Amino acid sequence: MPKTALYNMEGAAIGEIELSDELFAAAVNVPAMHLVVRSYLAAQRQGTQSAKTRGEVRGGGRKIYRQKGTGNARHHGNRAPQFRHGGVVFAPKPRDYVIAVPKKVRRLAFKSALTSKLNDGDIIVVDELKLTEAKTKLMAKVLKNLKADKKTLVVLPEREENVVRATANLAEAKTTYVNTLNVYDILNADKVVLTKAAVQSVEEVYA
Numbered sequence: 001m002p003k004t005a006l007y008n009m010e011g012a013a014i015g016e017i018e019l020s021d022e023l024f025a026a027a028v029n030v031p032a033m034h035l036v037v038r039s040y041l042a043a044q045r046q047g048t049q050s051a052k053t054r055g056e057v058r059g060g061g062r063k064i065y066r067q068k069g070t071g072n073a074r075h076h077g078n079r080a081p082q083f084r085h086g087g088v089v090f091a092p093k094p095r096d097y098v099i100a101v102p103k104k105v106r107r108l109a110f111k112s113a114l115t116s117k118l119n120d121g122d123i124i125v126v127d128e129l130k131l132t133e134a135k136t137k138l139m140a141k142v143l144k145n146l147k148a149d150k151k152t153l154v155v156l157p158e159r160e161e162n163v164v165r166a167t168a169n170l171a172e173a174k175t176t177y178v179n180t181l182n183v184y185d186i187l188n189a190d191k192v193v194l195t196k197a198a199v200q201s202v203e204e205v206y207a
Contacts, residue, residue: 003018023203023206032105045097114202124148126193128197131166136166151172151188151190153173154174178202
């Protein structure tokens with residue numbers, strides 16, 4: 001079983017923690033991670049964009065001049081795309097951008113993401129994360145102690161009000177919970193900080 005150091009909030013190593021083989025020692029499948037990240041980003045799109053084609057814009061309908069003898073190009077209405085107030089060629093319409101990904105592929109990508117982060121030394125496990133006050137400077141100090149003051153994802157087993165509020169004003173840090181943890185957030189972070197309880201919950205839910 002893979003192991004990693006266990007830290008306290010002062011950044012001192014206080015032991016080791018064993019991690020699940022299934023989640024943290026899986027074969028890294030890059031295509032699966034790529035597909036899941038594409039699916040995640042596509043799902044963020046609203047898909048509400050819309051423009052009118054030449055058949056939908058108001059006006060037109062009357063031939064603007066006779067077919068022959070003017071020396072100009074042949075036209076019918078003045079709502080063709082080349083005219084002012086004309087329609088849009090291949091106008092975008094409301095649509096669904098969802099990319100369907102099989103459950104097995106999502107699981108494979110999740111395991112691959114955790115394993116790749118552990119292999120790169122970017123997973124930090126803390127015995128607990130508890131703050132006496134919801135102060136940004138307290139959370140910033142904890143992350144600095146853990147050498148995780150760049151883009152950091154803090155994973156909690158459940159809502160810890162002081163930690164969530166203290167992290168909210170840190171531009172480079174984001175909190176999430178075990179039940180909302182996803183491949184994009186894991187790969188997008190430079191460091192992933194998990195509490196010991198969060199690791200156990202992740203292993204129970206996803207292993």
